[in-house]
Amino acid sequence: MSDTRKVTLKTFRFNAETDYLPYYKHYELEVGKDELMLDLLNRIKWEHDGSFSYRRSCRHGICGACGIKVNGKATLACKQNALELVELFGDELLIEPQSKKRVVKDMIIDKKDFWDKHAEVKPYVVAEIDPHPEHETKQSIEEFNKFLDADLCIQCGSCHYACPAVEVNEDFLGPAAFTAAYRFTVDTRDEAGKERLELTSQMGPGVWDCVKCYECAEACPKEINPIEKITKLHNMQFEQGVAVPNVATRHAEGFLRGMKKYGLLDEADIVSYSEGYLGMYKHLKTALKMLKAGKIHWHSGVPFINSVPKIKHLDEVQKLIKISQTNKL
Amino acid sequence: MSKLKYALFTGCTAKQSTPELLSSTLAVAQKLGIEITILEEASCCGASHLQDFDEFLAHVLNARNICYAEKLGLTMITICNTCQLNSAMTKHALDTDPELKARVNEKLAEVGLEYKGTSEIKHFLYCLIDEYGLENIKEKVKVPLSHFNIAPFYGCHNIRPSELHHNANGGENPYNPTSLDQLIEALEGNPVNYDHKNKCCGFHVELQANHTSEVLAGNAMVDAIDNNADLMVTPCPLCHLKMDTYQDDIGHVIGRDVELPVLHMPQMVALALGCTEKEIGLNFHVQKATHLYSETA
Numbered sequence: 001m002s003d004t005r006k007v008t009l010k011t012f013r014f015n016a017e018t019d020y021l022p023y024y025k026h027y028e029l030e031v032g033k034d035e036l037m038l039d040l041l042n043r044i045k046w047e048h049d050g051s052f053s054y055r056r057s058c059r060h061g062i063c064g065a066c067g068i069k070v071n072g073k074a075t076l077a078c079k080q081n082a083l084e085l086v087e088l089f090g091d092e093l094l095i096e097p098q099s100k101k102r103v104v105k106d107m108i109i110d111k112k113d114f115w116d117k118h119a120e121v122k123p124y125v126v127a128e129i130d131p132h133p134e135h136e137t138k139q140s141i142e143e144f145n146k147f148l149d150a151d152l153c154i155q156c157g158s159c160h161y162a163c164p165a166v167e168v169n170e171d172f173l174g175p176a177a178f179t180a181a182y183r184f185t186v187d188t189r190d191e192a193g194k195e196r197l198e199l200t201s202q203m204g205p206g207v208w209d210c211v212k213c214y215e216c217a218e219a220c221p222k223e224i225n226p227i228e229k230i231t232k233l234h235n236m237q238f239e240q241g242v243a244v245p246n247v248a249t250r251h252a253e254g255f256l257r258g259m260k261k262y263g264l265l266d267e268a269d270i271v272s273y274s275e276g277y278l279g280m281y282k283h284l285k286t287a288l289k290m291l292k293a294g295k296i297h298w299h300s301g302v303p304f305i306n307s308v309p310k311i312k313h314l315d316e317v318q319k320l321i322k323i324s325q326t327n328k329l
Numbered sequence: 330m331s332k333l334k335y336a337l338f339t340g341c342t343a344k345q346s347t348p349e350l351l352s353s354t355l356a357v358a359q360k361l362g363i364e365i366t367i368l369e370e371a372s373c374c375g376a377s378h379l380q381d382f383d384e385f386l387a388h389v390l391n392a393r394n395i396c397y398a399e400k401l402g403l404t405m406i407t408i409c410n411t412c413q414l415n416s417a418m419t420k421h422a423l424d425t426d427p428e429l430k431a432r433v434n435e436k437l438a439e440v441g442l443e444y445k446g447t448s449e450i451k452h453f454l455y456c457l458i459d460e461y462g463l464e465n466i467k468e469k470v471k472v473p474l475s476h477f478n479i480a481p482f483y484g485c486h487n488i489r490p491s492e493l494h495h496n497a498n499g500g501e502n503p504y505n506p507t508s509l510d511q512l513i514e515a516l517e518g519n520p521v522n523y524d525h526k527n528k529c530c531g532f533h534v535e536l537q538a539n540h541t542s543e544v545l546a547g548n549a550m551v552d553a554i555d556n557n558a559d560l561m562v563t564p565c566p567l568c569h570l571k572m573d574t575y576q577d578d579i580g581h582v583i584g585r586d587v588e589l590p591v592l593h594m595p596q597m598v599a600l601a602l603g604c605t606e607k608e609i610g611l612n613f614h615v616q617k618a619t620h621l622y623s624e625t626a
Contacts, residue, residue, distance in 0.1 A: 071504060071505070072504055072524070073504045088502055088504065088505060089504070089505060164528065164529050164531075164541075164545055165534075165538070165541055168540070168541045168544045168545065169538065169540075169541050203537060203538075204538075208534075208537050208538075209534060209537065209538045209541065210534075211529050211531055211533055211534050211538075211541065211542075211545065212377050212485070212486075212533040212534075213485040213489065213528075213529035214414075214485055214486070214489035214490050215485075215489065215529070217489060217490040218489045218490055218491060218503055218504075223492075225490065231380060231381060231384060232384075234380075234381035234382070235381065235382075235383070235384050238382060238383070246537075247536050247537045248536070248537040249382075251378055251536055251537065252378045252379065252381040252382040253382045255373065255375060255376065255378055255379040255382070256379070256382075258341075258373070259372055259373050259379075259390070263371075263372040263373070264341040264344060264345075264372065264373050265341040265345075265373045265376065267341065267342070267345050267346055271536070274536050275536065282539075285577070286574055286575060286578070289574060289615045290346065290574055290615060292615075293612070293613055293614060293615045294348075294612065294613050295346045295347065295574070295613055295615065296345075296346055300345075308344070308345060309344055311369060311370055311371060311372055312369040312370040313370045313440075315440075316370075316393065316440040316442070317372045317390065317393070319439060319440055320386075320389050320390060320393060320436055320437070320439070320440060321386065321390075323436055323439055324385060324386045324389040324390075324436045325383055325386050326383055326385050326386065327382055327383045327386075329382070
């Protein structure tokens with residue numbers, strides 16, 4: 001069997017200085033089993049079209065410059081074997097920039113929003129440093145391990161531009177910034193942790209606008225799992241008393257109300273508890289439609305009528321909540 | 330084939346706002362000869378929100394649920410993507426972190442339980458495909474869905490993070506999932522191919538980031554409609570709730586009329602297996618769907 005496969009590369013092309021609309025150009029390449037996506041980008045530029053533009057630098061998965069999307073999959077070109085993608089998607093690969101709306105030229109995007117958001121979380125240790133220290137600032141293995149793998153982020157932007165919340169909500173800081181916020185907030189040398197937790201607790205930019213789609217975990221070429229750090233930030237907001245009662249925090253904490261009473265979520269109660277009775281008006285129209293369809297009952301949400309079936313051995317759940325709950329709003 | 334037996338973790342939604350999901354799941358299992366024991370002791374999985382408030386507590390409560398499947402010596406099956414993810418995340422955390430497992434078991438011991446890690450956790454979709462088998466399902470089809478263009482909507486929590494699911498979902502590729510498409514084909518329906526089939530519906534930020542939520546759901550629905558879908562099908566009741574009950578709001582936000590029946594995966598299978606109208610429960614949908622039953626009859 002041949003070690004090569006004929007692959008069609010359908011490449012996104014756009015020059016913001018000269019083009020009105022983007023277009024796609026096709027290139028047919030015989031691809032070898034050891035070739036990386038970056039090798040194919042180089043071959044397009046060197047063998048077919050010198051104007052084809054992309055970022056590249058270290059070629060070792062360290063600098064994060066060569067992030068692109070292949071068939072929608074966030075890809076660090078210098079790390080990704082090309083034929084592995086052919087196995088996933090077939091022999092036509094769609095090569096696109098990380099974000100089409102931010103394109104400067106072909107694969108090159110303007111990452112200003114990414115860097116601005118990254119800078120906003122103060123991605124460095126904030127501390128008064130003695131200019132003439134008498135000894136090193138040491139950390140225990142346990143303290144170091146708290147970073148998890150957040151320290152390995154190379155700021156490639158793969159998670160940021162895979163995140164659907166970033167695409168819709170321009171204020172949203174995004175998974176890479178949250179990973180950096182987590183990394184420095186748990187650093188025992190740092191003194192700006194509370195500031196970062198307050199920033200990331202804000203509605204709009206903060207972690208409460210995360211849609212929980214796990215695209216960031218899937219996109220990260222360093223397998224960092226940004227949403228794990230987002231969950232840690234959520235928990236730390238409660239642990240450190242930064243979380244304030246609002247629709248999002250009450251929604252998270254409010255699950256326990258139904259669980260204590262029934263073992264299950266009380267769907268009607270969680271909406272009224274999260275929104276407040278005055279905020280319920282927003283949901284009236286939907287509630288009436290659900291009522292008409294039989295999805296909810298007239299007595300759902302009426303406090304003195306138990307409308308949710310109780311689980312068996314509810315007492316166990318009640319006891320476990322009592323002895324295991326570590327946070328409170 | 331020996332009789333398949335599972336412990337069913339219904340989740341909260343199938344017991345409240347989507348009763349049609351539970352009835353159609355049980356009807357499909359009965360038609361296929363799959364034995365189901367409902368875990369009546371199981372509590373809420375936390376739905377990825379309790380985890381934000383108190384991750385340790387969420388692990389304790391999810392571990393308790395799994396304990397009851399372990400007691401029966403059965404695989405725990407789910408009918409909600411989010412229940413699947415949260416249960417699987419707890420299982421993974423406990424199976425890979427002995428210190429956490431010990432801390433959780435210390436709490437469980439107070440109610441006479443112990444998490445051992447002996448039960449697998451699998452979504453019903455993948456039980457049908459990987460364990461019952463598409464060929465066997467094909468043989469049971471009584472009402473082919475051949476005149477329907479069906480848009481599969483996968484939902485996030487069955488397919489991402491893929492590393493967590495790869496033992497439970499047949500190695501589904503999150504960028505190019507195929508299980509629902511294959512199931513639709515087995516039922517002789519026409520799967521609709523569209524870009525947004527593996528994207529987020531926005532359900533989890535419906536309350537706090539309503540605009541984001543409506544845009545994400547709208548993008549997917551419009552993409553399906555523009556690719557000639559007659560209906561959408563999803564294995565996740567949360568995706569169903571978002572996309573069925575909020576169609577007016579979604580249409581308003583994205584500036585398009587959106588009208589598309591959104592079926593639960595077991596409802597689609599039940600339709601093709603010839604289950605009764607009551608079992609399938611299409612009358613419980615906000616977006617009119619009962620015509621689908623009469624069109625197959």
